[in-house]
Amino acid sequence: MKNPLLYCLAAASMALSFFFEHTPSATTASAPVAAEASLFAGFSLGEEEKPAAAASDSAAYDYYGQALGLHLARTENTTLLRTVLDWMGTPYRYGSNSKSGTDCSGFVTRVFKEVYGITLQRSSRSMFSSVKHVAKTEMETGDLVFFRRGPGQPIYHVGIYLKDGKFAHSACxxxxxxxxxxxxxxxxxxxxAGRVATN
Known part of the structure; x- marks a missing residue:
């Protein structure tokens, strides 16, 4: 090898070239809501980046808090946090509820089944009619949050409240x-907001 520095620079140049060629371009004009709505759209970690059975509860909370952008009090349901993280980046697909694609109510029903063993109604409107309503100031981790486009309009969207004013959901x-x-x-x-009876 005549010039190792030259080879290193060439390799670095190729790596950067590959990165920039495969970085998706922003399409803010076609998806203004997505640009505004997401804090962690498409965020996911490979299996090798996840803690191998978390050395301790503290390490698990640190990991989930950092990955989801939350300040955790070490009392939250780690199964819920892990399940939400496992679903992060799943694409939106109307009428579906799998990791190849899910809509908002499909995501919520799957998470509640996996975490609590509870089968929820399939639509956001049906869910709303079957939960205990709670004030926005009294929301807890695991509560459902419902959205509508104005007074008298039907509920069109549902998500799972995490904490710090943040919630997990599947946005179109x-x-x-x-x-x-x-x-x-x-x-x-x-x-x-609504609370599902979990026991």
Whole structure:
């Protein structure tokens, strides 16, 4: 090898070239809601990046808090947090509820079945009629959050409240993600919160 530095620079150049050629371009004009709505759209970690059975509860909470953008109190349901993280980045697909694609109510029903063993109604409107309504200021991790587009309009969207004003959901312009209730779109369309009896 005549010039190792030259070979290193060439390799680095090829790697950067590959990265920029395969980075998706932004399409904010075609999906303004997705640009506003998502804090972690498409965020997912490979199996090798996940803790191997988390050395301790503290390590698990640190991991989930960092991955989901939450400040955890070490009392939250780690099964719920792990399940939500496992679904992150799943694309939106109307009428479906699998990891190849899911709509909002499909995501919620699958998470509740996996975490709590509870079978929820399939539509967001049906879910709303079967939960105990709670004030927005009293929401807890695992509560459902419902949205509608104005007074008298039907409920059209549901997600799972995490904490810190953030919730997990499957948005039509981004799939499964974590968003904030303080974002203008969700703040404007937030309707109510509900609690599912888990025992």
């Amino acid at each position: 312009n981004g799939g499964v993600m974590v968003s904030s209730l303080s974002q203008a779109y969700y703040q404007r369309n937030f309707y109510a």
